[in-house]
Amino acid sequence: MSDSTQTLDETTLLNRVQAPEGEGREILDAATREAIGRAPVQSVADLDDAIARARAAQPGWEARGHEERSALLMKAADALEANAEVLARLLSREQGKPLNGPNARFEVGACSAWLRATASTPLETQVVVDDGEVYAELHYRAVGVVGAIGPWNWPMMISIWQIAPSLRMGNTVVIKPSEHTPLSVLAMLAIMNDVLPTDVLIGISGDREVGARLSSHPGIDKVMFTGSTATGRKIIEASAGNLARLTLELGGNDAGIILPGTDPKAIAQDLFWGAFINTGQTCAALKRLYVHDSIYDDVVDALAEVAALMPMGNGLDENNVLGPLQNKAQFDIVSGLVEDARANGGRIVTGGAPAPELGELFYPVTLVADVTDGVALVDEEQFGPVLPIIRYHDVDDAVASANGLDVGLGASVWGDRDEARRVAARIQAGTVWINSHGGVHPMIPFGGVKGSGYGLEFGVEGLKSVSVPQIING
Known part of the structure; x- marks a missing residue:
């Protein structure tokens, strides 16, 4: 974790996250089909290690409290803003969306905006009964380690939708970006990790086997997924063994x-x-x-x-x-x-x-x-x-x-x-x-019904969805 905000050029940033020469999987520019870089191809063993590190870091992260965690998320937003243009250019090449219009620059800006909004959203303790004889309060505590699986269409912004509330509530996060758009997400994580404590936010770049293991891993307490309804059903089945809580934003028409x-x-x-x-x-x-x-x-x-x-x-x-x-x-x-x-x-x-x-x-x-x-x-x-x-x-x-x-x-x-x-x-x-x-x-909750999934994101409801309720009675 660093106290200074760095501004990086595209080559430096890419070299921080891509696989060494001769390793990894080549990622192509969506428009030109030229090589951009090499995504790391990590294994289930790498995922197991990442989850173990995230579990070890979680109690200390939660103990920092809402105020300190929110301040660090604000610093992460500053870091993304300082590197917004280089991130937008990498995103444009990897995903294909243009810099202008409601596209790459818009998406990177939304990442900072969501971090700031999430960091500043209050979640007050609720007094549920106070009748002179019984007094009970409803609190929301961290759920533990959140496993996030992101899509390729809005890879950075949707990752932040998963990351920001999870970190704010005291969870640690292990996130797997889509195999189609890993570099832009890994670059964003690298910038955020310049200001966040070690192992609070860990990216894993791997194939579908890694994603399947993330859903079923006994060390994962909550799974957040954005993608197809078919894959969402597989995640529900995979998570049955560990009873992980789920937020699923699935296909729509x-x-x-x-x-x-x-x-x-x-x-x-x-x-x-x-x-x-x-x-x-x-x-x-x-x-x-x-x-x-x-x-x-x-x-x-x-x-x-x-x-x-x-x-x-x-x-x-x-x-x-x-x-x-x-x-x-x-x-x-x-x-x-x-x-x-x-x-x-x-x-x-x-x-x-x-x-x-x-x-x-x-x-x-x-x-x-x-x-x-x-x-x-x-x-x-x-x-x-x-x-x-x-x-x-x-x-x-x-x-x-x-x-x-x-x-x-x-x-x-x-x-x-x-x-x-x-x-x-x-x-x-x-x-x-x-x-x-x-x-x-x-600040407006968002989520689907029927085959489009369940669970809410954004605002106070989004914070609750990455938490576990606790009643203190007496």
Whole structure:
């Protein structure tokens, strides 16, 4: 732990976290497919050692108390801000998202913002009974060692969502980043560990075997995971043996409903970014849009006009706001869903085919009109720059469609605010936004229902989720 904030260049930072020459696994630039560096490939034995060190460090970390831990998180935020540009450039290359727009610089800034908000959120002792005869208080204590498993779409920000509340409440953290985007997360951890005590926060870069062991390890008291529903189910099964507590933010297929009487041009920009933030690679992005017949064509035209103005390309180009798909597997999923929609009568309004002139993993913004429920692009999460637009005639039918899948992370309703709120109350989703989609706030709880997982993150509820309640009675 150091008291000074260092500002590092990209080469120095990368050398601190990557594997030695000739070792590790090569990580490619998502846009150019050139080598960025070599991710360490650690083993289950390395994980066992990391968890043992985290367990040894946890009592001392908890004993520092909320005030000191919060002060150190504030210093970690300072360190990230001092290195924000180098982190954003590494993130842009590894994940693919451009520097500008709601992308790489935005993500790094969100990491600092969430650290500060989490550090400054009070969690007061609650007096549950005080009737003159009985006095009882509800306290929240550290759960122990938190095992965190992060995704590749927002690798740094979602890692902070797991790390910040866990550390704030006195837990230590062992975190495994995605195999697709390990370097940016490891770089962030290295900067934070310049100010945090030894072994309070440990990164492990390994394969799926390491992730599976993290979920089932007897030394882990809490597992936090963001990723697919299928993997979430495996984590639930793996954690049964050690009874680890779980927070699972799983897959979504968020529906948006546009009510009759809404002005398409007034909402087109917000609709676009609700669907295509991070080139559509966002769990709570708008992924299927239900539009009333009376304004259907106008909404399609307004979205197409916005899409035509959004430049796509290499993320290090300051002009671009859309990037490639992060990996070939996801590129193939997106391509296959578009072709299936085309074969099932979908009308390609924009895009509709890969853009090899931009690079291997680029797929342009694609609007697919005139599709229906039952088509794979509507029923399955595309997780890419494609939006199916579905016509409806009756609001009850749109609500039924929104609720018809076994996911419920987010949803949105667009139109008159009072009417939209009435419709929102009927939708089965953890969050329903009114006249926007996908925005998160460090003080507003966030989590899914149905196949989108369980547990809450952010704010006071997020602090409680990485704690164990204790009643002091008397």
